[in-house]
Amino acid sequence: MRDAYVVGAGMIDFGELYDQSFDDLLEAAYLNLLEDVDKGVEPSDIDAGWYGTIDFANEGSSGASVAHATGLFEKPITRVENACATGSDAFRNASLAVRAGEVDLALVIGAEKMLDDTAGLIQGAAVERLWRGRGVTMPAFFGMRATRHMEVYGTTKAQIAEVSVKNHENGTKYPHAHQQFECTVEDVQDSPTVSYPLNLYDCCPVTDGACAVLLAGEDVAHEYTDEPVRHAGWGLSSDTFQRGDDLALSNFPASRHASSRAYERSGYGPDDVDVAEVHDCFSITELITYEDLGFCGDGEGGEFIESGAPRLDGHTPVNPSGGLLSKGHPIGATGVAQIAEIYEQLRDEAGDVQVDDPEVGLQHNIGIGRNATGAVSCVNVFDRG
Amino acid sequence: MSGPRYHRPKRQDQRLVAFECQSCGWVSYPERKRTCKGCSAAPAEYEEVQLQERGEIKTFVVQHYLPDDIETPQPVAIVDVPQVGDGEPARIYGLLAESELDELEVGREVEARFRELFDDGDRPINSFKFAVPRGEK
Incomplete structure (x- = not known):
């Protein structure tokens, strides 16, 4: 199997983001990611997405939510939920697909709206x-x-x-x-x-927040950056x-x-x-x-x-x-x-x-x-x- | 009748009945299971066992922030409750009640007391809470 490499990352400022919706968080992280890639990336290059969220805000958020937030329709986008390991497990799943050769360029995006629900975690x-x-x-x-x-x-x-x-x-x-x-x-x-x-x-x-990273197969990683990071x-x-x-x-x-x-x-x-x-x-x-x-x-x-x-x-x-x-x-x-x-x-x-x-x-x-x-x-x- | 979530384990919760895996000796409480968390046997063969009404605090916390309708401070522990006779204990969560906070420590013996645990909206849900035995401080 080939290796998978991280070739870009898009972070947003975490905080009490009352003025941003769940979709806004996803969109912002995605745009920051596109901007971060050293040699640039076209949305059409992205083959598939993995989305990490526990949907704490209870909005029925699924893979389709990422398509709505990013415009990446018609591509397979899978929601992953695994408690506090949700984002890292979404990444792991994306990496396995890239390693298998099924996907050349994978979006991994994680987001959570923690503060829209006033009941909160303790309740x-x-x-x-x-x-x-x-x-x-x-x-x-x-x-x-x-x-x-x-x-x-x-x-x-x-x-x-x-x-x-x-x-x-x-x-x-x-x-x-x-x-x-x-x-x-x-x-x-x-x-x-x-x-x-x-x-x-x-x-x-x-805290509300979102973050996105891009994973690429080793044979295409250098199309996006000269300094990829290997998983x-x-x-x-x-x-x-x-x-x-x-x-x-x-x-x-x-x-x-x-x-x-x-x-x-x-x-x-x-x-x-x-x-x-x-x-x-x-x-x-x-x-x-x-x-x-x-x-x-x-x-x-x-x-x-x-x-x-x-x-x-x-x-x-x-x-x-x-x-x-x-x-x-x-x-x-x-x-x-x-x-x-x-x-x-x-x-x-x-x-x-x-x-x-x-x-x-x-x-x-x-x-x-x-x-x-x-x-x-x-x-x-x-x-x- | 209370809702199914509370009805299913009623006997375990009211009688301290547990289930011992006949392959590895692991004890399930309060769930009646057909697979084993100890040895992964599937299907596992279980025998019903009776738990003692005393156990030992393995670790605990005292919760100060809870929803308004729950009394605070609210101590809760992980308690090992031995079987009547030989075999492994059940390791369970136990709400602590009727005890002074400064009496609580790892290794402290506590006794099960049958109490109303909470109200599901229609009627009380009863089970055991644990307390430091009186006169043995």
Whole structure:
């Protein structure tokens, strides 16, 4: 099989985009993508599209919505939904079609309108599904890992807060981030308790956004750019704490399965990763993801953040874009935006958050599903080809 | 009669009845299943087992932001509930009730108490909540 390459990325400013419709978000990301491609691209060159959204706004959004927003009618466009791994799994599916030779040029677009519905995530998670999920909201699902990690490994709330401090600092340097402010460990700990042990600044904001990337087969990639970025490896996996593994109480085995497969396919290991965009929906999620991706050993996530290793100038920079904590988490767009950032990083185009000459980049999502009993993870690995 | 979503697992929720996979010993609660999350057996053979009315907190949170009609702070835990007799425990979500927040910790034993869980609009839905046993603080 041939390799698939990213040849362009179109990001929009994430935020509270009340003046833009769902279609407006898609259209804006698509136009930014067309403009970004080094040697240009004609819409007629695009063979197919994959669209990531959970349709949080409940607009019945499907592949046809992308055709309406972009004008790309008569082409196969498929909607992908896979919880917080929605955008990254849409990308993975597009890449498989390109690798298979069925599609030469694929659009991957992710979008989410999180703020049109005033009920919001907590209402949806807590009430309708109270029976099976027993009132477990998203901060509770992830917060349980924090309680357990603190108990088993002695991780402190201050170490967990350090993740938020780092990512907010990065976010102030990333132009598309939603929440652009710096904070201290004390600010995090003094912010209101959302779900003990997590405080407000341990949680990502609720954000509208969209992002698009273009994937090309290796034999056509250079028609669009001289610096394509290769999709070197991928993995997708699911798990549930109900299976009885105690590791699933403090960490996410699904991230371990997905990253193992991505490492194996790419031939790289955790030590080879020069820059990573990982799923920090909550500060604790990033801390345990250091362990799940093999950046440090089990129980060492607290020391890893304290050491400065994941900072912009550290050994393994994590979330130079500010992560979900600062950038925001419009669910379908999240994974695509992480891939767009890795694309920029590997081309040395990341501006104030550029890390030092990276060769290998990794993108990761971990999501919850099935009324807070399940977890799903997608990992993609990239290099300069 | 309550809606089908709440009616289906009624016996499990009201009697702490669970199901043990005869291939690997994994315990399903409250779902009555024909495949196994432990060993992927399909079809799996299950035997009905009775859970004890006491379990152990494996981890927990205390939720402070919930819809207005739910009392806060609302603690919720992942609880291992052993079977009566030998075998693996069921690992389940449990709402905590009638306990002081500072009594909650990983490893704490809690007992099941039959309570109204919530109201589905027409009638109360009953199941077990978990509480720190009285007089054993």
